[in-house]
Amino acid sequence: MEREPVLKFEHIDAYYGSIQVLYDINFEVYPGELVCLLGGNASGKSTTLKTILGACKVKNGSVFLKGKRINGRPTKEIIAMGVAIVPENRRIFPRMTVLENLELGAYLRSDREQVKREIDNIFDLFPILRKRANQMGATLSGGEQQMLAMGRALLSRPEILLMDEPSMGLSPMLVDQQFEIIQEVHRRGTTIFMVEQNASMALSIADRGYVLQTGEIVLHDTARALLENEMMKEAYLGGRDDEDEEDEI
Amino acid sequence: MDLLLKELPQQLVNGLTLGGVYALIAIGYTMVYGILGMLNFAHGEIYMIGGFTGWWVLHLLSRNHQVVMNAAVVIALMIVIAMGVSAFVGVLTERFAYRPLRNAPRINLLLSALGVSIFLQNLVLNYQGAKARVFYVHSLIPESVRLIHLGPVVITLTRLIVIAVTFLLMALLSIMIKRTKAGKAMRATAQDLEMATFLGIDVDRIIVLVFIIGSALGGAAGTLVGLLFTQVDYYVGFQAGLKGFTAAVLGGIGSIPGAMLGGIILGLAESLAVTFLPAAYKDVVAFVILVIILIVKPSGLLGEKIQEKV
Numbered sequence A: 001m002e003r004e005p006v007l008k009f010e011h012i013d014a015y016y017g018s019i020q021v022l023y024d025i026n027f028e029v030y031p032g033e034l035v036c037l038l039g040g041n042a043s044g045k046s047t048t049l050k051t052i053l054g055a056c057k058v059k060n061g062s063v064f065l066k067g068k069r070i071n072g073r074p075t076k077e078i079i080a081m082g083v084a085i086v087p088e089n090r091r092i093f094p095r096m097t098v099l100e101n102l103e104l105g106a107y108l109r110s111d112r113e114q115v116k117r118e119i120d121n122i123f124d125l126f127p128i129l130r131k132r133a134n135q136m137g138a139t140l141s142g143g144e145q146q147m148l149a150m151g152r153a154l155l156s157r158p159e160i161l162l163m164d165e166p167s168m169g170l171s172p173m174l175v176d177q178q179f180e181i182i183q184e185v186h187r188r189g190t191t192i193f194m195v196e197q198n199a200s201m202a203l204s205i206a207d208r209g210y211v212l213q214t215g216e217i218v219l220h221d222t223a224r225a226l227l228e229n230e231m232m233k234e235a236y237l238g239g240r241d242d243e244d245e246e247d248e249i
Numbered sequence B: 001m002d003l004l005l006k007e008l009p010q011q012l013v014n015g016l017t018l019g020g021v022y023a024l025i026a027i028g029y030t031m032v033y034g035i036l037g038m039l040n041f042a043h044g045e046i047y048m049i050g051g052f053t054g055w056w057v058l059h060l061l062s063r064n065h066q067v068v069m070n071a072a073v074v075i076a077l078m079i080v081i082a083m084g085v086s087a088f089v090g091v092l093t094e095r096f097a098y099r100p101l102r103n104a105p106r107i108n109l110l111l112s113a114l115g116v117s118i119f120l121q122n123l124v125l126n127y128q129g130a131k132a133r134v135f136y137v138h139s140l141i142p143e144s145v146r147l148i149h150l151g152p153v154v155i156t157l158t159r160l161i162v163i164a165v166t167f168l169l170m171a172l173l174s175i176m177i178k179r180t181k182a183g184k185a186m187r188a189t190a191q192d193l194e195m196a197t198f199l200g201i202d203v204d205r206i207i208v209l210v211f212i213i214g215s216a217l218g219g220a221a222g223t224l225v226g227l228l229f230t231q232v233d234y235y236v237g238f239q240a241g242l243k244g245f246t247a248a249v250l251g252g253i254g255s256i257p258g259a260m261l262g263g264i265i266l267g268l269a270e271s272l273a274v275t276f277l278p279a280a281y282k283d284v285v286a287f288v289i290l291v292i293i294l295i296v297k298p299s300g301l302l303g304e305k306i307q308e309k310v
């Protein structure tokens, strides 16, 4: 059975000015999947997401969203086609309230009553956000901001949710909590494409994974197979996952 | 001392009038800075064009210095048309002088703004000459109601109108920014432009909206000051621009409530200064405040910590 991928990269070369960052990238994400893109610092993970959003220059190749070629289109059109992102560092609007941040997630929607109900659902999913509804974004903790960024992205009802390093800057306990949330959102039917450095964590909840090394995909397989893969064990999974990064909020 | 107490309420009213006008001008600086991170040097000229437009409307609706219509209607038309024309010029400026430089170094934008400022000044000089145009307001505001006595204070009706209009416009803006979808999108864009685009916000349209609002308020200020001081010339934008800029910095550049507060404080400070000092010192007050705030608290009264925009 050949389903149409929600997202598909075909021979993508991406550049910043004249510097090439992505080399012949190919991958696809099917409806309902949770796919992760793994890679170390500066391997091109964020660039891959920016390429989807039309925020990065593509020289060769095509990005398809539900079968339509989207590279070259303006960002707002791509968003309107059903893409949402939880970006690196979350990018919460610091001087807007939690509620306003959530409302902005639904910026392109006009069904206000339904949006209100969905905001209520988000508050049920993340009760702490309901308590903070009228607080400014800047006053939230890192974990709360991550929840808010997730809620904001979900409110656009995306066909595909992009996540850029959801574990970044969170303490180990919050990372566990964060991945449970992602798993829950995925279980409820959202297609997710996630970029991560924390390979073991990401693979523990993903269906499939791709491995990116200095702008090239060097490996791809099911999550289970990747967890068993010798090269993966050596380069990305190696026992010392507490060595990751020490950045705390 | 006795004299001072007698003059104080009067100077407060004068300060509030002036302050409201400075606030309107400051809002335009602060909104554009908030989103583009640039000082729109041409904003003073937008104000000047608003002043000329108000004068022109009054001129068209007068015969032998007598208005041919209901005075309240004339004043309303002067303000509304001035706002429209200034907004239009503001949008043209953004479209042709700033948007093509969106991704260029900030200094290019500044130079472009400076160029627009000089261009608009000379355009008006060319068509209107260097002589001031006079607002013949005596038929707008009849003798019998020209002065209003409120206890110890005497307010001219003109001042009352200026105060009412400035504060009405500021209230409308505040509600718009706080409550409407467009207002929220404007704040979001000012706080994180790229993230705003990732939510589907059409940032180009938001920037146009910012220029429309900021320029319209500047234009209203131009006409209101014309009514107050009864004249306008091609060079008034320079002084007014400096005052508006000072008010914006005082309040915290980028912050709209800050611009309002900064404008009112500056207006009051100038008015109170002339109670104590010779009137010639009035214009020095703004620069003293500007220098002090830049040294002591560059982020202004209500501003965020100034950080380099990426």
Ligand SMILES: Nc1ncnc2c1ncn2[C@@H]1O[C@H](COP(=O)(O)OP(=O)(O)OP(=O)(O)O)[C@@H](O)[C@H]1O
Residues within 6 Å of the ligand: A016, A019, A021, A039, A040, A041, A042, A043, A044, A045, A046, A047, A048, A088, A197
């Ligand atoms: N705006 C830019 N201009 C020029 N080069 C850039 C830009 N952004 C990223 N790069 C370069 O592109 C390469 C890939 O960057 P990218 O941000 O995609 O990496 P990443 O995998 O997300 O890394 P990290 O784990 O640190 O977030 C890096 O070498 C980086 O220096």
Ligand SMILES: [Mg+2]
Residues within 6 Å of the ligand: A045, A046, A047, A088, A164
């Ligand atoms: Mg990254």
